[in-house]
Amino acid sequence: MRIRKRDDGSAAPxxxxxxxxxxxxxxxxxxxxxxxxPAPPPITSVGAAVDHQYDLTLYVTGTVFVLSxxxxxxxxxxxxxxxxxxxxxxxxxTLELFWTSATIILFLGLGFLGRKAWADxxxxxxxxNAIHVExxxxxxxxxxxxxxxxxKFGKLDPKQISPSTGNPVGIDPNDPAGKDDIVxxxxxxxxxxxxxxxxxxxxxIHNFFVRELRLQQDAVPGMVIPIHFMPEQVGQxxxxxxxxxGLGHSRMHSYLNVVSDSDYENFLKQQAAGQ
Amino acid sequence: xxSHAQSAHAAPTGFVxxxxxxxxxxVIGIQYFLLALTAxxxxxxxxxxxxxxxxxxxxxxxxxxGGQMTQEQYLALVTMHGTIMVFFVLTxxxxxxxxNYFLPIQIGAPDMAFPRLxxxxxxxxxxxxxxILAAFVVPGGAPISGWTAYTPLxxxxxxxxxxxxxxxTMWIISISLFCLASLLGALNFIxxxxxxxxxxxxxxxxxxxxxxxxxxxxLGLLAFGILLAGGILLLLDRSAGTSFFxxxxxxxxxxLQNHSGGSPLLWQxxxxxxxxxxxxxxxxxxxGVASHVLSTFARKPVYGYRAMAMxxxxxxxxxxxxxxHHMFVSGMSPYSGFAFSVLTMSIGVPSAIKTFNWxxxxxxxxxxxxxxxxxxxxxxxxxxxxxLSGLFLAQPAVDNLLHAxxxxxxxFHLVMGVAAIFGIFAATYFWFPKMFGRMMxxxxxxxxxxxxxxxxxxxxxxxxxxxxxxxxRRYADAxxxxxxxxxxxxxxxxxxxxxxxxxxQLIFIFNFFWSLKFGARASKNPWNATTLEWTTDSxxxxxxxxxxxxxxxxxxxEFSVPGTKEDFVPQHLAPAQVARAK
Numbered sequence: 001m002r003i004r005k006r007d008d009g010s011a012a013p014x015x016x017x018x019x020x021x022x023x024x025x026x027x028x029x030x031x032x033x034x035x036x037x038p039a040p041p042p043i044t045s046v047g048a049a050v051d052h053q054y055d056l057t058l059y060v061t062g063t064v065f066v067l068s069x070x071x072x073x074x075x076x077x078x079x080x081x082x083x084x085x086x087x088x089x090x091x092x093x094t095l096e097l098f099w100t101s102a103t104i105i106l107f108l109g110l111g112f113l114g115r116k117a118w119a120d121x122x123x124x125x126x127x128x129n130a131i132h133v134e135x136x137x138x139x140x141x142x143x144x145x146x147x148x149x150x151x152k153f154g155k156l157d158p159k160q161i162s163p164s165t166g167n168p169v170g171i172d173p174n175d176p177a178g179k180d181d182i183v184x185x186x187x188x189x190x191x192x193x194x195x196x197x198x199x200x201x202x203x204x205i206h207n208f209f210v211r212e213l214r215l216q217q218d219a220v221p222g223m224v225i226p227i228h229f230m231p232e233q234v235g236q237x238x239x240x241x242x243x244x245x246g247l248g249h250s251r252m253h254s255y256l257n258v259v260s261d262s263d264y265e266n267f268l269k270q271q272a273a274g275q
Numbered sequence: 276x277x278s279h280a281q282s283a284h285a286a287p288t289g290f291v292x293x294x295x296x297x298x299x300x301x302v303i304g305i306q307y308f309l310l311a312l313t314a315x316x317x318x319x320x321x322x323x324x325x326x327x328x329x330x331x332x333x334x335x336x337x338x339x340x341g342g343q344m345t346q347e348q349y350l351a352l353v354t355m356h357g358t359i360m361v362f363f364v365l366t367x368x369x370x371x372x373x374x375n376y377f378l379p380i381q382i383g384a385p386d387m388a389f390p391r392l393x394x395x396x397x398x399x400x401x402x403x404x405x406x407i408l409a410a411f412v413v414p415g416g417a418p419i420s421g422w423t424a425y426t427p428l429x430x431x432x433x434x435x436x437x438x439x440x441x442x443x444t445m446w447i448i449s450i451s452l453f454c455l456a457s458l459l460g461a462l463n464f465i466x467x468x469x470x471x472x473x474x475x476x477x478x479x480x481x482x483x484x485x486x487x488x489x490x491x492x493x494l495g496l497l498a499f500g501i502l503l504a505g506g507i508l509l510l511l512d513r514s515a516g517t518s519f520f521x522x523x524x525x526x527x528x529x530x531l532q533n534h535s536g537g538s539p540l541l542w543q544x545x546x547x548x549x550x551x552x553x554x555x556x557x558x559x560x561x562x563g564v565a566s567h568v569l570s571t572f573a574r575k576p577v578y579g580y581r582a583m584a585m586x587x588x589x590x591x592x593x594x595x596x597x598x599x600h601h602m603f604v605s606g607m608s609p610y611s612g613f614a615f616s617v618l619t620m621s622i623g624v625p626s627a628i629k630t631f632n633w634x635x636x637x638x639x640x641x642x643x644x645x646x647x648x649x650x651x652x653x654x655x656x657x658x659x660x661x662x663l664s665g666l667f668l669a670q671p672a673v674d675n676l677l678h679a680x681x682x683x684x685x686x687f688h689l690v691m692g693v694a695a696i697f698g699i700f701a702a703t704y705f706w707f708p709k710m711f712g713r714m715m716x717x718x719x720x721x722x723x724x725x726x727x728x729x730x731x732x733x734x735x736x737x738x739x740x741x742x743x744x745x746x747x748r749r750y751a752d753a754x755x756x757x758x759x760x761x762x763x764x765x766x767x768x769x770x771x772x773x774x775x776x777x778x779x780q781l782i783f784i785f786n787f788f789w790s791l792k793f794g795a796r797a798s799k800n801p802w803n804a805t806t807l808e809w810t811t812d813s814x815x816x817x818x819x820x821x822x823x824x825x826x827x828x829x830x831x832x833e834f835s836v837p838g839t840k841e842d843f844v845p846q847h848l849a850p851a852q853v854a855r856a857k
Contacts, residue, residue, distance in 0.1 A: 013644035013721065021656060024732060031736075037744040037762060039676065050672050057673060061663040068630060068659045075637040076652060079573070080644070086835035086842065087639030091579035095635070096628070100582075103627040107666065111620035115613055117672035122609030139435075139527070158524035158531055170526070203527045204428040204435055205539055207604070207679065211745040211758070214676050220539050220606045221427060222522025240756055242679035242747050244421045246428060246436040247347040250750035 014080035021073035025066050032058065040212055043233040043258065047214035049117040060110055121215060126228040130194035133187060136169045137199075137206035137219040140248030142239060143168050146182040148272060154178015161202065170202075182271040187239065188257040189231060190264035196228040207243035210256050218243050231258040286817035296398075298390035299817060303397050304376030305710065307367055310397075310404060311699075312784075314363035317408075321356040323777050325349065326770040330763070332752055347437040349751035350419035354438075355410070357422030358446065361553065362453050363404055365695050369560035370495070371400065371460060373702045374488040376710060378464060380808040381482050383473025383825045383847075385818040388466035392459050399456035406449035413441035421749060423550070426520035426542045430512045431534075434527050444513065447506050454503035457495050464492035473807070475827035479584070480846070482806045482831040483577060486584045487563025490591040491556050497595065498552040505545035512537070543605055547598035554691045555594040558658075559587060561698020562629060565654045567831075568701050569633055571804045572648035573640030574842050576832040579632040586632075589625035597622060603671040604678050612671045619669035626662050630655065641835070641842075645802075646720030647705035653728045654697040660732075661689025664739060679749075682742025685735045693731045700727075700783070707787075708801050712813045713794030719786040723779060730776030737765045803843050806831050810847050 042048050134145040134153060147153045154175040161170035171178040189195045199208055201219035208227075209216035212235075217227045241252035259267065287293045297303060327334070328344050335342045375393065379386055387393045410417045418438040420429040424446065433440030468489050472481075481489075508519040516533070520542040523535035570577045577583055599607060599615030633655050642648070664686040667673045677683065700723075707715045742748075746762045753759035753766075800809040807827070811820050825847035833844040840854035 010644065013649065014642065016725070017644075017649070017652060020729065024656075024660075024736075028736060031740060037740050037765065039743055039745060040758075050675055053670060054667065054673050054676065057667050057670065061666050064627075065659065065663050068634070069656060071634050072637075072652070072656055072659075075634055075640075076642060076644075079637055079640045079642050081574075081641045084641055086574040086641040088575070088835045088837055089578070089639065090576050091582065091632070091635065095631075096579050096582045099631045100624060100628055103624045104621075107620045107623040107627075108617060110666065111617045111670060114616070114670040114672050118609065118613060118616070118670070118675075121672065121675060122612070158526050161526045161531075162529065164529075203525055205425050209679070209747075211676070216604050216675055216678055218605045221525055222538065223540075223606050225606045238756055238758060240747060244350070244353075244419075244425070244428070244749045247345075247350060247419060249350070250346065250747075250752045251755045253755045 011080060011082070014077045018073040018077040021069050021076075025069050029062070029066065032062065042214050043212045043231050043235070043237070044214070044229050045232065046117065046120045046229065047212065049120060050214040053114045053117045056113060057110060060106060121227065121229075126196040126226075127194040130196045130228060131189065132196045132198065133189070134169075134198045134200065135187070135208055135219065136202060137208070137241065137245075137252075138168075138202040139204065139246050140241070140252040141168075141185065142187075142208070142241075142252070142254040144184050144187045144254075145169055145171075146184075146268065146271070147177075148180030148182055150177060150180055152177040154181050158202070180272065182268070184271060186255045186257060188259060188264065188267045190261050191231055191234050191258050193261075194228055194230045196226055199225045199227065204245050205243050206241045206245045206252065209240050209242045210237050212237045213256075216242055231256075234258050234260060296394060298386070298394050300375050300379050300387045300390065300393060301710075301815065301819075303393050304372050304374075306397050307371035307375055307400070308373070310401060311364050311368035311372055314359050314367065314404065316784075318356055318360040318364060319777050319780060321352045321359070323773060325352045325356065326773040328352075328751070329753075330767050330770045332754075346751040347416075347419050350421075350749065351417035351438050351442070353749055354419055354421050354446070355407070355417050358407060358450070360692065361422055361557070362450065363400075363407070365557035365691065366457065366553070367400065368699045369564070369695065369702070370464075370488060370491050370556065371397070373484075373564070373699075373706065374464060374491070374560060375460075377706065377808055378485060378488050379467060379471070380811065380815060380819050381485055381806055382468065382471060382476050383807050383820070383827065384467060384471035385820070385824070387463050388470060389463050392463050396456045396460040396463065399452055399459070403449045403452035403456060406445050406452060410438075410442045410445035410449070413445055415440045415442050418443040418446045423546055424509070424542075425546075426509065426512070426539050427525055430509060430520050430539075430542070431525070431527065431532060432513060434530070444510070447510050447513075451503055451506040451510070454499040454506065457499045458503070461492040461495035461499070464488055465496065468492075473825055473827050479581065480827055480830050482563070483566040483580070483583055483587070484560070484563035486587045487560040490587050491559045494552040494556050494559075494591055494594065498549040498556070501545055502549035505542060505549070508545075509542065540602070540605060540607060543602055544598070547601045548595075550601065551598040552591075552594045554687070555590055557691045557695045558698070559590065561654060561695045561701075562587065562658075564698045564702045564705070565633065565651045565658075566636070567806075568647045568651035568705050569636045569655075570832040570834065571705075571802055572643045572645060572651070573637050574643070574834045575636055575640040576830070576834055577632070578635030578638070579628075580830065580832065582628055583632050586625035586628040590622060593618060593622045593625070600669055600674075603674045609671070616669055616671050620666065623662070623666060623669075626658075630659055630662075645704070646715065646717060646724060647701045649721065649724040649728075650697045650701035650704060653724065654694050654701060657689050657694040657697055657731070660736075661686055661691075661694055665690065677742055679747060680742035681738045681746040681748055684748050685738035685742060688738070689731075689735050693735065700724075703787070705802070706808075707790065708797030709808055709813050709815070711791055711794075712797050713790055714797050714801065715790040715794060716786050719782055723782045723786065726779035726782070727776060730772055730779060733772035734769050734776060737769050741765050741769075803841070805833055805843050805845050807846055810845060
């Protein structure tokens with residue numbers, strides 16, 4: 001069967017496809033300009049740096065997105081078959097060289113610029129006055145352990161883990177440093193002070209994620225993974241698990257309470273009294 | 276370059292040896308294709324159920340025991356949808372299906388280098404598919420650990436969750452079989468392409484489809500072995516008491532597990548060392564098909580052919596050095612996170628080369644909007660959209676915000692899911708006349724394209740927005756987290772779009788089977804194309820060329836060459852045979 005003439009390059013599919021691509025571009029750009037379902041503002045300066053890198057990436061990729069989709073729309077409409085002769089060419093090495101170098105500079109440059117924000121979340125040491133909280137994840141809860149007045153975490157022993165008798169993280173009863181440890185189901189920290197979290201898991205892999213911190217970290221059994229941040233805004237934020245951990249995954253949830261210094265002292269006193 | 280005798284064999288006569296246990300690469304290609312078609316129907320049904328549950332979690336479902344879908348049933352859908360789609364559709368159709376059918380014909384060979392090995396590959400893949408389906412019906416049901424099967428969730432047994440007993444074991448057996456079959460298939464592809472090209476078919480005269488299948492086979496050869504090894508180790512951890520992936524101190528249901536010394540991250544490294552090349556295994560054949568189809572229907576040579584072939588190789592090469600970008604927040608060293616980030620960004624370079632050259636191929640062309648062309652154009656658009664969102668995820672700092680959100684789901688669905696599926700559709704509409712000797716219905720093909728193109732964008736563009744706002748993937752239920760409730764309107768929109776898009780695929784299935792019987796008869800070369808498959812009958816005879824094996828005199832995309840009478844010059848015509856323009 002030969003292709004019938006009227007099937008060749010009719011204007012209708014060309015115009016329709018071009019129009020759809022233009023609509024795609026307009027709706028997508030509108031969405032980002034109008035900030036319809038935005039992420040909440042970050043509460044750390046590192047979080048702001050992450051957002052800055054995100055914005056930079058959005059400008060670069062957004063420009064490429066708009067130009068290439070509109071370029072495609074233009075090409076399908078302009079070069080539809082209306083009886084013309086196709087323009088014979090095998091390519092152009094100068095152009096190849098141009099767009100290869102342009103994308104190398106653009107994409108790798110973007111990658112190197114993003115290094116700082118990543119380094120701030122992971123490469124640096126926490127400040128000397130940082131408070132330390134151990135985060136223990138298990139199916140399907142978070143537990144947060146504070147070292148108590150002595151400033152020392154007690155040893156852990158997985159054989160001692162017993163949520164029903166009030167020892168969900170398995171503090172070794174023979175270690176005096178563990179006697180004053182505080183274990184609570186929500187994370188309370190003072191504002192404007194560095195917090196180092198020591199993230200652990202007892203069973204499967206979980207994750208600690210707070211949108212407002214722009215920080216997530218897997219909790220891996222057998223590892224203690226430190227991350228740190230300095231919250232700059234008092235408030236309550238949701239902690240979620242983002243690593244598939246079993247049938248209760250979507251219910252694994254807690255809160256980060258960022259409070260004033262005095263509220264933090266009160267919190268510690270209350271908890272110590274309750275131990 | 277080739278000795279055709281080595282794989283030539285007589286045409287079989289019995290039904291079983293002709294259609295079931297066939298050694299003919301064309302029959303095996305169709306078997307792979309039909310397997311993928313079955314798998315994609317299963318995969319789409321699972322995804323429709325998932326989308327339904329995300330919007331109406333409490334709805335009464337007559338086919339679910341207990342009436343309502345449970346959290347673990349939802350997670351089983353997640354796991355099985357991903358596994359079936361990635362392995363049995365995106366890996367099976369483009370490479371096992373079309374690669375098997377057309378690689379030998381496009382290089383002028385009578386069959387694959389090892390026809391019996393080819394048959395074995397298919398039937399082991401078939402067994403793997405039976406095994407994965409069996410996971411639905413074994414005690415405890417299908418696994419809930421996702422297609423990535425991270426340990427320890429997948430590494431201990433049913434104590435970690437429903438489906439983690441028998442279901443997870445079936446999953447590992449299925450994937451291990453699949454890896455074995457794909458390894459054999461990859462060997463076959465590589466040997467065929469290297470040894471059996473027709474006289475004159477130099478590497479730089481191969482159609483870009485062959486480049487895609489070639490590099491995909493190399494990736495498969497290097498990647499599937501790793502996952503196979505990982506699968507065996509995981510099976511040993513589960514059943515033989517080893518601890519490759521399990522550390523000391525695991526306490527599950529208050530019970531201390533008897534394991535020590537293993538590393539959960541080791542599984543992730545093995546999995547993603549396979550898993551990232553797998554993305555390119557799914558998409559490279561689609562890139563080849565897109566180039567092939569764009570050139571044919573723009574009536575122009577592929578723009579920058581050499582750059583396109585090199586870009587396929589570049590993507591394949593870099594694809595092996597970026598697996599760590601799946602693990603930025605896994606607890607892997609943050610320094611290697613930075614290295615993986617820069618390497619990942621660099622994959623954007625050959626990807627951009629491909630995109631620019633596709634636009635270059637269209638530029639100044641004479642574009643004919645047939646169904647295969649529409650899907651190839653859709654491929655380009657989807658690949659651009661899905662590829663660009665990868666530049667966010669490639670940066671570990673930004674990944675802090677977007678990791679494990681719907682943004683990731685949207686990204687990989689657009690680029691390796693839907694774009695690859697569009698490549699498969701383009702290939703189906705393009706090669707159906709050659710495979711079955713009949714044309715597919717063109718108006719139905721167009722309706723299928725418009726609905727699918729609009730539908731997939733309506734599903735996956737809003738999904739990016741859900742992810743940016745913090746919507747977390749693999750959540751059966753959004754009610755525990757306050758901020759997720761606000762995203763429900765977007766989920767409703769996506770679910771409706773998913774229903775319509777899934778329904779639109781019925782048009783394709785109807786068209787496929789209707790055209791098999793009632794389609795208009797196809798000539799040898801209905802698209803006026805240039806490559807060797809269009810020089811033989813539709814469908815081709817048992818040895819592909821009726822004993823008259825072609826020689827090749829020129830590159831694969833000689834369209835609209837000045838001074839020639841027709842606007843295409845087939846590869847096999849000797850220069851003296853080419854009709855000159857008056």
